[in-house]
Amino acid sequence: MGDIRILQPSGLDSLIGVLHERGYRVVGPTLRGDAIVTGEIRAASDLPQGVGDLQDAKTYRLHERGDQAYFGFAAPAQSSKPVFFPAEEVVWRGRRDHDNDGHFTVERDAVDEPPVALLGVRSCDLRAVQIHDQVLAGRSHIDAHYVGRRDGTFVVAVACSDPAASCFCASMGTGPRPAENDPQTGAPSYDLLLTEVLADGDHRFILEVGTDRGADVVAALAASGAPVTRGTDADQADAIAVTDAAAALQTRVVDTAHVHDVLRASAESPRWEDVASRCLACTNCTLVCPTCFCTTVQDVSDLTGDSAERHRVWDSCFSESFSYIHGGPTRESTKARYRQWITHKLSSWEDQFGMLGCVGCGRCITWCPAGIDITEEAAALGRMSGLATPAATT
Template sequence: MDAIRILEPSGLDALIVELQNRGYRLVGPTVRGDAIVTADIAAAADLPRGVGDEQEPGRYRLRQRDDGAYFGFADPAQSTKPVFFPAEEVIWRGRRDAADGGHFTVERDAPDQQPVALLGVRSCDLRAVEVHDRVLANRRFTDAHYVSRREGTFTVAVACGEPAATCFCASMGTGPRPAATTNETGEAAYDLLLTEVDPGMPERHRFIVEIGTERGREVADAIAAREGTEPDRADAIAVTDAAAARQSRAIDTATIHDVLIASAESPRWEDVASRCLACTNCTLVCPTCFCTTVEDTSDLAGTSGERHRVWDSCFSENFSYIHGGPLRADVKARYRQWITHKLATWEDQFGMLGCVGCGRCIAWCPVGIDITEEAAALGRMKTAAG
């Protein structure tokens, strides 16, 4: 698919209505309290129009823009991860048979089958979905709940033109412009790709639409998006090229794997452990972390019970607990495990990195620990050691 269309800002509502009419539940960015979050969207008015964000190590703030941009921010506080992989869900319910107190009836919980349309998903988060597809859906044993929620997803991606100071997707090869196809299957990564152009000039403000799939073309035809040209595509590419050039953080993906494997005993781990609170914030906002545990509950009468799956974190002491105690009893070991898995052994395990460069772990760390700086520091120490 290679067609270019132009969508006026007023056409966003037509796009939303068309997707609703096709049976999709729309999920996209919206303002809740003091943050832009990923939640259900009913109309273009729900989008964060005229709202930007400021993200620094340990700092996240919203700001009012002086234009009418609908997507004039870096990324929502939380990614699309909870849409397909919620923080808590019931796995099964059991109830004691009233006629025979020795038997139980067990019912497995079934996720909502309504297909989801992702509206405004950023390139980094789109890549994170691809990571979860690899881990949870495309191996021998699949996560049935994830697969059920993921099935039939319609994706309206939005290229990023406003990176935060914490973003480093350009160095990771995951943005700010999404790849046209996924690494996993070679299929289209999105149905439609929108790039917002000239939001500060009302007479020129528009969305350049690139079509990724046939069903994306059907939707573009249905909302009467007018034909675009190759100069329009060039304008879209210029937006993301400029965004990439403004990113000041980076990770050297060519060397980081070997650096981390060689740094198991580096004194840098003591340094970062002296600052890390092991609060788990970084793993909870990470769009690719997928560690979970199970919690069992029952009523006081002992007649019914439930098993819940909930997010867990490798920064929790109990996460590595086995008989006799935790394998990673100190913060040094836990931080080393986290960053080494993200940037080295994840690639060995799944054939791709576990970091997409969204920068959330930097912004939402209470003490501002920066994964890019820790990676760079370990690289410098390895070079100095020869």
């Protein structure tokens, strides 16, 4: 058994307070309008207590749960990606120096923000952050802005107890319980792991310590008089039972043993015409995906021409202009663009980075206005290619 504690719900405010005292900007799930989003958390009252979600193909609704669960929903509408990799940011600023023959002085924009504490991050989204660590910070040319925001992150993960109908993290090996260590680097995945248990009127959090930093925060909680006590093997077993039950509820699957080869063998499959007839190329799936990292740049200047900025903004491989080179786009058709997206996610991403580019969060299914299901498309390609893949449930 590791270091197991029991935290009463009234101790969440103390946990958030300890993180603030250590200089962290606490970010987690919160209500905004009719959606649960990722935003700044100042107190436990900012969390979506008593709120659940209904997610399925082209469906997203919130509902009152009838209990006081703080994390009784599948996942926020958007992942933690924008925390470290925002949808738009300034790369550099330039200004004309009239005292120096009108030459431009260019300054790179630098990240100057406090470290982040991710509170309530789900296993699928935590795995997506780890994937970005490899893609954006683990290669020879790092993304300095990403690294500046990501460095020093404190992670309070939450084990998932209420998956949506669109979730398939269990088949991807990315949830509902987070792995103790990053499978690529071996580094601890989280500092603290919370599992919310509601049974027979008992409402508590089973808290598992993953790092020395996590142990330090737990010690500070205890010193502050917060309601945290020692746990047992039985408590950890209760936590694992919660996520085992959540995994058993999931009906959508991707056959990860074969999907890489299925996509490689399906370049000319007639299935691409079928899905293209339904796809609107609206880019929703890429914009909500926690691992997509495609960007473009936009240069702007003032009317005088004395100042200019370069902005990096999210882009999508579903946009015709994304693959534009001299003479026109490389991928002119929706068929080609959908094929590029799913093939990268479930096949060539593994060739590039040694892992799949999908974490099974299901957001692309939820937010697709046409209800296109990546698990069903992968399964259909598998059937047509002659390689066995489990049928997806839609």
